[in-house]
Amino acid sequence: MFHVQESPAKVFATDAAGTRTELPALWLRERCQEPESLDGPTQQRLFNPHQLDADLALVAAEHLGGHWARLTFSDGHTGRYDLRHFADDFDQEDGLPTPRPWNSDIDFACITRDWEALSDHDAFREALETYLRHGVIILQNVPTDGARLVEVGETFGHVRSTNFGKYFEVCSRPESNDLAYRSVPLAPHTDNPYRDPVPGIQLLHCLTNETTGGLSTLVDSLAVAEQLREEDPEGYRLLATVPVRFRFIDDGVELIERRPMIHLDAMGKMDGVHYSPRLDYLPLMDEESTKAFHRARRRLGELFAHPDYEIQFPLGDGELMMFDNNRVLHGRTAYDPNEGFRHLQGCYIDRDGPTGHYRAIVKQARPHQATETTESVTAA
Amino acid sequence: MFHVQESPAKVFATDAAGTRTELPALWLRERCQEPESLDGPTQQRLFNPHQLDADLALVAAEHLGGHWARLTFSDGHTGRYDLRHFADDFDQEDGLPTPRPWNSDIDFACITRDWEALSDHDAFREALETYLRHGVIILQNVPTDGARLVEVGETFGHVRSTNFGKYFEVCSRPESNDLAYRSVPLAPHTDNPYRDPVPGIQLLHCLTNETTGGLSTLVDSLAVAEQLREEDPEGYRLLATVPVRFRFIDDGVELIERRPMIHLDAMGKMDGVHYSPRLDYLPLMDEESTKAFHRARRRLGELFAHPDYEIQFPLGDGELMMFDNNRVLHGRTAYDPNEGFRHLQGCYIDRDGPTGHYRAIVKQARPHQATETTESVTAA
Numbered sequence: 173m174f175h176v177q178e179s180p181a182k183v184f185a186t187d188a189a190g191t192r193t194e195l196p197a198l199w200l201r202e203r204c205q206e207p208e209s210l211d212g213p214t215q216q217r218l219f220n221p222h223q224l225d226a227d228l229a230l231v232a233a234e235h236l237g238g239h240w241a242r243l244t245f246s247d248g249h250t251g252r253y254d255l256r257h258f259a260d261d262f263d264q265e266d267g268l269p270t271p272r273p274w275n276s277d278i279d280f281a282c283i284t285r286d287w288e289a290l291s292d293h294d295a296f297r298e299a300l301e302t303y304l305r306h307g308v309i310i311l312q313n314v315p316t317d318g319a320r321l322v323e324v325g326e327t328f329g330h331v332r333s334t335n336f337g338k339y340f341e342v343c344s345r346p347e348s349n350d351l352a353y354r355s356v357p358l359a360p361h362t363d364n365p366y367r368d369p370v371p372g373i374q375l376l377h378c379l380t381n382e383t384t385g386g387l388s389t390l391v392d393s394l395a396v397a398e399q400l401r402e403e404d405p406e407g408y409r410l411l412a413t414v415p416v417r418f419r420f421i422d423d424g425v426e427l428i429e430r431r432p433m434i435h436l437d438a439m440g441k442m443d444g445v446h447y448s449p450r451l452d453y454l455p456l457m458d459e460e461s462t463k464a465f466h467r468a469r470r471r472l473g474e475l476f477a478h479p480d481y482e483i484q485f486p487l488g489d490g491e492l493m494m495f496d497n498n499r500v501l502h503g504r505t506a507y508d509p510n511e512g513f514r515h516l517q518g519c520y521i522d523r524d525g526p527t528g529h530y531r532a533i534v535k536q537a538r539p540h541q542a543t544e545t546t547e548s549v550t551a552a
Numbered sequence: 553m554f555h556v557q558e559s560p561a562k563v564f565a566t567d568a569a570g571t572r573t574e575l576p577a578l579w580l581r582e583r584c585q586e587p588e589s590l591d592g593p594t595q596q597r598l599f600n601p602h603q604l605d606a607d608l609a610l611v612a613a614e615h616l617g618g619h620w621a622r623l624t625f626s627d628g629h630t631g632r633y634d635l636r637h638f639a640d641d642f643d644q645e646d647g648l649p650t651p652r653p654w655n656s657d658i659d660f661a662c663i664t665r666d667w668e669a670l671s672d673h674d675a676f677r678e679a680l681e682t683y684l685r686h687g688v689i690i691l692q693n694v695p696t697d698g699a700r701l702v703e704v705g706e707t708f709g710h711v712r713s714t715n716f717g718k719y720f721e722v723c724s725r726p727e728s729n730d731l732a733y734r735s736v737p738l739a740p741h742t743d744n745p746y747r748d749p750v751p752g753i754q755l756l757h758c759l760t761n762e763t764t765g766g767l768s769t770l771v772d773s774l775a776v777a778e779q780l781r782e783e784d785p786e787g788y789r790l791l792a793t794v795p796v797r798f799r800f801i802d803d804g805v806e807l808i809e810r811r812p813m814i815h816l817d818a819m820g821k822m823d824g825v826h827y828s829p830r831l832d833y834l835p836l837m838d839e840e841s842t843k844a845f846h847r848a849r850r851r852l853g854e855l856f857a858h859p860d861y862e863i864q865f866p867l868g869d870g871e872l873m874m875f876d877n878n879r880v881l882h883g884r885t886a887y888d889p890n891e892g893f894r895h896l897q898g899c900y901i902d903r904d905g906p907t908g909h910y911r912a913i914v915k916q917a918r919p920h921q922a923t924e925t926t927e928s929v930t931a932a
Contacts, residue, residue, distance in 0.1 A: 214801050216801075217830045
């Protein structure tokens with residue numbers, strides 16, 4: 173993948189299709205790997221590369237054999253490079269498993285794990301991978317004696333307190349004087365688009381559900397947005413670029429944020445939505461664009477609730493679902509609280525908990541690079 | 553600002569320059585204000601406007617006098633509108649004070665307040681406004697007996713735990729066997745650009761500083777970025793659009809995020825930076841763009857540390873500085889730990905704490921709108 177040319181001195185990256193890209197001198201110089209420039213364990217730089225001369229040039233490049241090279245720059249710096257380290261920069265997923273969009277055909281077993289089994293290191297790594305691919309995992313046998321969801325949250329990341337505290341209660345009790353009352357369904361939505369930052373990952377733990385309704389619903393916005401993009405590219409573009417105003421008023425706070433409904437990450441890849449039809453305000457555009465925007469958001473809502481995409485299932489006692497609050501929308505069907513108790517607990521953790529753990533675990537599991545390195549140098 | 557035309561039925565918004573913009577029917581219909589459509593206290597909708605017909609039209613508009621109108625739509629809905637509510641959509645600041653960029657000429661008194669005085673409601677509102685305008689506030693007389701910064705943080709928002717816990721310690725002690733050691737300076741930076749989400753607001757509380765060095769430094773990226781934009785528009789554009797990879801490796805986690813160094817909000821307004829020269833990786837571009845990008849980031853670093861922009865000051869015992877972690881960069885000058893103890897405590901809160909409180913307090917302070925409203929209707 174990386175090729176060293178000795179005269180004139182150049183280093184190239186070659187992709188799978190054979191296209192060569194020259195790696196600029198500043199790019200290379202900043203990635204020098206000597207212990208005096210780079211701290212081994214943290215991979216943190218010991219110099220400030222922003223201060224390098226902008227006209228820095230590569231003056232010599234020597235292939236040392238294997239994946240090793242010696243590069244010399246016009247500022248006098250010379251150093252040995254393990255070219256394999258450059259691969260990190262070309263990894264579109266930054267070390268994470270590629271997301272696998274799903275629809276309602278999803279095999280439930282593939283996203284369900286036993287909580288107690290995750291104390292095993294390999295099982296935990298595999299559960300992280302499952303969560304990262306699907307944006308959701310369902311854990312069974314989480315004890316219902318107290319706020320055990322906080323323990324689960326702290327295993328995957330750090331629980332993030334809000335005005336509800338460390339976790340919140342979702343419960344209803346049967347009340348004989350309110351027989352006609354049926355708890356309303358909640359259409360698929362993401363939580364708190366009016367917050368900065370938006371909660372990253374939600375955990376919902378069922379302590380007890382004695383009602384026959386109140387099914388949990390989940391839907392993958394990655395799959396739905398892709399269908400919208402195919403059906404209506406212009407509508408998709410509007411939802412991904414024109415910010416909507418979200419507002420929420422509560423005791424002592426008024427929260428307002430503007431953000432597009434379809435979220436693209438810094439690399440332009442769609443990774444989730446901000447979707448809460450009770451809280452958003454159509455942005456001001458001309459009549460034509462307003463209609464196009466509205467049609468796209470209406471179609472998005474239809475697809476989120478469509479049986480091809482939405483799954484509905486009873487979250488049983490002791491079951492906990494953990495999902496990316498922006499990638500995977502959640503909701504529930506209606507239920508009759510007079511049938512019995514229904515009690516769930518919820519909390520949020522930051523998105524970089526599972527990703528941070530996953531990368532570290534995968535790296536630990538790799539054959540030790542330092543050893544390999546020494547051998548290659550000897551051979552060169 | 554809002555004008556109702558009865559035939560043909562149209563509603564217009566007029567800006568300060570006299571430019572009229574027609575408000576589309578869907579935009580108006582979604583903002584209906586009857587109690588059966590909109591919950592008064594929370595201003596939350598009781599219907600899903602995404603399901604409206606995209607070809608909805610305004611069929612009648614009647615000016616009722618004052619700021620009141622009756623609008624009728626092709627779906628049969630008719631409702632009275634208080635036109636003043638539309639102003640929220642045209643408020644670029646969403647109810648917040650306009651940020652006031654500052655340089656090293658800033659009058660210190662204007663960002664310094666007494667912590668104990670903030671128990672007064674008006675003083676608290678005024679402190680929030682100061683913080684929101686400058687991105688920083690310094691509080692004096694915060695007691696040094698224990699982790700009182702958590703109390704300060706909970707007054708302005710919610711303390712956000714990280715792997716350091718609820719707060720972290722920054723301290724050094726004199727050690728007779730290490731006389732030569734000088735604690736290194738920290739150039740201006742923002743914290744944790746490799747996290748998702750990035751910490752929003754940082755609190756740093758000085759419990760004691762017996763050293764003569766170790767001055768705290770702060771610099772406003774709003775002022776600095778504006779100078780860069782004037783000097784080098786193309787470099788500014790590159791820093792604001794091309795994502796940089798940030799990486800941090802710690803015990804058990806490897807965190808990677810890609811984001812541009814200059815951050816634009818959803819409306820395209822610059823509101824902060826991600827700046828940490830030990831942790832970023834130059835993105836792969838052609839040679840020319842690489843040099844242009846590098847020149848711009850180097851200039852940005854020069855300006856951050858320039859005496860025209862950076863302030864240096866001793867943070868005294870019992871003083872606490874609270875600053876927007878992305879708008880205002882922080883650092884410290886070198887110090888000699890052998891001169892005495894230096895002990896600070898730090899924590900993070902979310903960015904929507906101060907903004908959410910400020911909007912609610914300002915709204916409370918307004919003449920009661922419901923009363924006003926009734927009077928206008930009577931008059932009409």
